[in-house]
Amino acid sequence: MSNYTHPEVxxxxxxxxxxxxxxxVRVVEVDVDTKAYEEGHIPGAIAWDWQTQLCxxxxxxxxxxxxxxxxxxxxxxxxxxxxxxxxxxxxWFAAWAIWQMKIYGHxxxxxxxxxxxxxxxxxxxxxxDVAAVKPEAYQAVAADYSIRAFLPEVxxxxxxxxxxxxxxxxxxxxxxxxxxxxxxxxxxxxxGHIPGARSxxxxxxxxxxxxxxxxxxxxxLYGAEGVDxxxxxxxxxRIGERSxxxxxxxxxxxxxxxxRNYDGSWxxxxxxVGAPVERGAVxxxxx
Amino acid sequence: xxxxxxxERSLQLSGWDVHLTTYxxxxxxxxxxxxVSPGAALARTTGESREVAEQKAIERAxxxxxxxxxxRV
Numbered sequence: 577m578s579n580y581t582h583p584e585v586x587x588x589x590x591x592x593x594x595x596x597x598x599x600x601v602r603v604v605e606v607d608v609d610t611k612a613y614e615e616g617h618i619p620g621a622i623a624w625d626w627q628t629q630l631c632x633x634x635x636x637x638x639x640x641x642x643x644x645x646x647x648x649x650x651x652x653x654x655x656x657x658x659x660x661x662x663x664x665x666x667x668w669f670a671a672w673a674i675w676q677m678k679i680y681g682h683x684x685x686x687x688x689x690x691x692x693x694x695x696x697x698x699x700x701x702x703x704x705d706v707a708a709v710k711p712e713a714y715q716a717v718a719a720d721y722s723i724r725a726f727l728p729e730v731x732x733x734x735x736x737x738x739x740x741x742x743x744x745x746x747x748x749x750x751x752x753x754x755x756x757x758x759x760x761x762x763x764x765x766x767x768g769h770i771p772g773a774r775s776x777x778x779x780x781x782x783x784x785x786x787x788x789x790x791x792x793x794x795x796x797l798y799g800a801e802g803v804d805x806x807x808x809x810x811x812x813x814r815i816g817e818r819s820x821x822x823x824x825x826x827x828x829x830x831x832x833x834x835x836r837n838y839d840g841s842w843x844x845x846x847x848x849v850g851a852p853v854e855r856g857a858v859x860x861x862x863x
Numbered sequence: 864x865x866x867x868x869x870x871e872r873s874l875q876l877s878g879w880d881v882h883l884t885t886y887x888x889x890x891x892x893x894x895x896x897x898x899v900s901p902g903a904a905l906a907r908t909t910g911e912s913r914e915v916a917e918q919k920a921i922e923r924a925x926x927x928x929x930x931x932x933x934x935r936v
Binding site for chain 2: 608609611612615616664665666668693696697699700701702703746747748751752753754755756757758759760762767768777779855856857
């Protein structure tokens with residue numbers, strides 16, 4: 577696939593059709609709209625609900641290690657399983673799931689390029705049958721937070737311009753014109769962006785069919801905003817799922833060593849007392 | 864079963880660009896409305912015809928979009 581730095585993290589819809597039911601492969605659908613799976617899904621695929629299975633909604637956190645191990649075990653996944661994740665909205669929450677699996681050290685987890693949309697548009701087989709799963713006993717490694725940014729690090733990055741901050745939300749959210757994607761509930765007290773952040777909406781990284789743009793197109797997209805592998809990068813959005821998508825692009829398709837997802841994102845920053853905020857339209861790189 | 868009659872189109876609702884994806888699964892038509900930027904799902908509906916499924920999605924999306932406040936910046 578293209579000349580990505582880590583092409584092994586992507587599989588095509590053709591590959592999933594041919595190998596999705598192989599003994600050591602588990603296909604998982606993770607959607608923004610959790611009803612999509614019930615409508616019809618890839619034969620053999622199971623589903624994870626991001627709202628209940630991939631979030632600790634009391635602590636507003638990712639799931640703790642023991643819950644992660646339980647989810648993997650009940651999903652029939654062992655540390656040696658090749659996990660293929662796909663979802664709606666060009667893999668928004670599929671990327672969120674991969675980010676969490678990498679935090680807990682799962683070696684072989686890949687994204688189906690193009691996600692649910694490409695599978696549907698190609699007229700491939702769907703089923704409403706829920707796959708039977710033989711549970712495994714999964715043991716995760718300790719969480720690796722080198723790919724996760726917390727508030728103090730983001731504050732330092734903004735204050736000292738020590739890292740490239742990438743705001744992947746829509747231009748209207750970045751400018752402060754709207755407080756959430758149009759039609760969705762507002763989750764913050766004010767609009768705008770973190771001082772110093774560049775606006776590179778996540779959707780610019782994908783083609784019309786949902787697949788990722790080529791390595792060279794991606795390099796040009798981020799390079800035009802001064803974002804390259806020479807500096808650490810922190811991506812954020814509203815709750816951390818769109819920025820997981822951008823994290824995936826920068827980490828695996830472009831091969832940046834130091835890129836983190838700030839899952840506190842605008843829901844955290846936009847509600848902080850006394851935090852600086854910039855407002856207004858997108859400016860040119862270097863401005 | 865397979866998706867048939869897959870179509871996509873764009874339209875404006877309450878001043879916002881919306882993307883409609885419609886297809887048939889068996890005898891049922893399914894429609895999904897997303898806002899174009901950033902691409903978040905607004906409505907998922909079904910109907911016995913394409914027109915019915917799309918109309919339901921348009922009505923629901925319009926309802927949600929009409930509540931969105933635009934701030935001066």
